[in-house]
Amino acid sequence: MSGFWQRFSKIIQLTFITLVLWAIFDVVAALMFYSMVLLFLIIRHIRHRAALDRWLQTSELDASTIPHGSGTWGDLFASLARFVRSHSQSQQRLSLALQRMQNATSAMPEGIVILDEVNRIEWCNPMAAQHLGIVLAVDTGQQITYLVRELQFVDYLSTRDYSNPLVLKQSRHNKLILSLQLVPYGVKQKLLISRDITRFENIETMRRDFIANISHELRTPLTVIVGFLEILSDEKKPKAEMYKQALALMSEQAMRMQRLIEDLLILSRLESAQHLVSDKCVDVVQMLNAIYHEAKSLSGGRHQIKLNLTSDAQLSGSQDELRSAFSNLVSNAIRYTPDGGEVTINWAIQNGQGLFSVQDSGIGIDPKHIPRLTERFYRVDSSRSRETGGTGLGLAIVKHVLNRHQAQLQIESKAGKGSRFEVWFPGKRLINKSSSAL
Ligand code: ADP
Secondary structure (H helix, E strand, O other), X not given: OOHHHHHHXXXXXXXXXXXXXHHHOOHHHHHHHHHHHHHHHHHHHHHHHHHHHHHHHHOOOOHHHOOOOOHHHHHHHHHHHHHHHHHHHHHHHHHHHHHHHHHHHHHOOOEEEEEOOOOEEEEEOHHHHHHHOOOHXXXXXXXXXXXXXOHHHHHHHHHOOOOOXXXXXXXXXXXXXXXXXXXXXOOOEEEEEEEEOHHHHHHHHHHHHHXXXXXXHHHHHHHHHHHHHHHHHHOOOOOHHHHHHHHHHHHHHHHXXXXXXXXXXXXHHHHHOOOOOOOEEEOHHHHHHHHHHHHHHHHOOOOEEEEEEOOOOEEEEOHHHHHHHHHHHHHHHHHOOOOOXXXXXXXXXXXXXXXXXXXXXXXXXXXXXXXXXXXXXXXXXXXXXXXXXXXOOHHHHHHHHHHHOOOEEEEEEEOOOEEEEEEEEOXXXXXXXXXXXX
């Protein structure tokens, strides 16, 4: 039976009992009985009502503390308990979903800012806070242009054409390059997505510089060769002497281009085979003797060259790569040391490490250039480098080879006083260690 019929039948029963009392006794007895029942019901109602008020004031909508009741109130409290339970379950589900969404957006490598219809910050994830310097507790409701003040961004925001992202270098954070993209959604709301593209932009700049440098390096010798070819083809009968001179200069320039291409190929091989060194036993003493003789022929007697070997330790590594690195350092010492100067090549063991060094009494290097020397095409004196056949890639090759052998390069130099290039090999790369003089 439904609640309504239950209650209706109780009223019928009460009326029936009252009528029976009237019939047996008199009307006063019947009315007394009726009033007593009504009074009881009113008191019960007031009690339940007070209990409900107390629960509403004190509890935090906790179903387990809902008061117990009888009759209509019992039904009401039971329905209330069911409602509170289902409400708190859906609240739990909602907060779980919110937590999951917050965890997911916090883990995202992109920054996300929610903007309202007048570009005020409503919410952002931690990455956006880091990218754009937003402190959510303080900046919620703040205009985004108050934090990202760059004119380009203000223009981007107002154009309403968000099909392409905006690349932004912030003045506040000069090393960070961001890609910012606005995505309209909902009712005039916007998502601002930020990505850190500093690495890609730097690689792109390096790529552009590299191409510009190679083009420049190749253009100069090519201009010389093309110039001579034009002169020779214009001459009806070029003199033999002129021919000889032109051919000598053209082959010098062709060799320059060849050296450049060879160095570029070495570099590209080193870069593409990042961590793979073919570990062979390299006889450093034998290699340095060969390099010493090459150095003497490169110098042509213009320098005093010494070979100082205090160890016969061998190295585990790539013969070709180590030879290329050592030769580059030795040839640099000769090329940047004026006639009559001294160049000393050393191999020793120090503090359990292998130490190869080249010391010269040459032109030296101003300390401000030292951190950049191993960059591709970085030269202190471009004309001297080119005059002596330099490609600007020697020390970049050295750096790569040493990285692949876990070795460290240390440069000590003073302009006008000579230089010392030291290469330190870790003990684990040494074979047959011995520190006795040979
Ligand atoms: P390059 O082919 O120009 O010699 P490197 O990469 O070998 O290129 O060297 C980079 C620059 O470092 C050179 O242009 C030169 O200015 C400087 N440098 C290298 N070695 C020496 C040295 N022993 N003495 C003085 N300067 C040097």
